Amino acid sequence: MKRVFWRVAVGLLFLPMSVMAEVELKVATWLSPAAAMNKTVLPTWGKWIEEATEGRVKIALVYDLGSPNSLIDLVEDGAVDGAWTYHGYFPGQFKLTSLAELPNHNAGSEAVSVAHWRIHEDYLAGAGEHDGVELVGVFTHGPGQIHMREPLESLEDIKGKKIRVGGGIQSAIGERLGVTGVAAPANKIYEMLTQGVVDGVFNPMSTKTTLKLHEVAPYTLKLPHGMYLGSFGIFLSEDTLDGLSEKDRDAIMAVSGEKLSAMAAKAWADADDYAEGVAREKGNQIVDASDQDLAYFAAVTRDLDQAWVESVKDRDVDSKAALKAFREEAQAYGVGNGQ
16 A cells, blocks of 8 residues: 555656646636727737646636726735736826826837836836736727717817816826816716717727727727827736746746737727727718827927826836836837837
């Protein structure tokens, strides 16, 4: 019996790790299963993780665990192993990440997202805004555009209009454009537009399909790089990562970070392109902003850079250097990658 025991024990030592310790990471998510994040980004990342760990680690998406502004707490408390959310849902906590949301970066969302990760690592991580969880990716949605119930002759004509805004940079831009900002969750936008509570909304093009804006806001004024970009983070539990082998931790991080950030932004940009095509097929009028519109927008938003610098003074980072480096990284990446 002793010989049998030791043969079994020795045999177990040589079993593949995928047999001995397969781990499934539960990642909390939101939005519909058809959204780019759930249809493309997280499944692709999960495939990368499974391949990188030779099948030892997989992910499983978990819906409806809580509102987006509760998901970081769920990760930190160990209720789930990972999650993603919008930084703007945490006013006062994530000041530095709003760097990516500023207008006038003159680069696409993928380029901005790569810069977002690099500058976070080089300048911002030490401020500890993500303490309690492991940040594994940062990205932005596509350019925020203006979607209206009725057409605008020019950008200046938006003055006095009632516009649903999502807070943060969006609200600051709305103030400078002279709109009456109306705060409301995204799931109320369709109803508000239908009932005429608002005249329009600031949102990325993808919401033409995901929120069915093509039905209720068929007129869009489109800026080349939008008015703003929304900053999102992808997180993993520190305890979960500590429970993995060093080999698997390193493998996961190798397919996260900049690689994950770029892939996420590209998926959202692709969703924008698809939604714009659908909207045009449905008869929506999507008009490119004129040179006069762009000059006006640049002028009224020029002070936002300094406003951001002032807002993060308590974070003990070189914010001016970070902003300068951010734009240099985004524009250099954009030139090399058609962004």
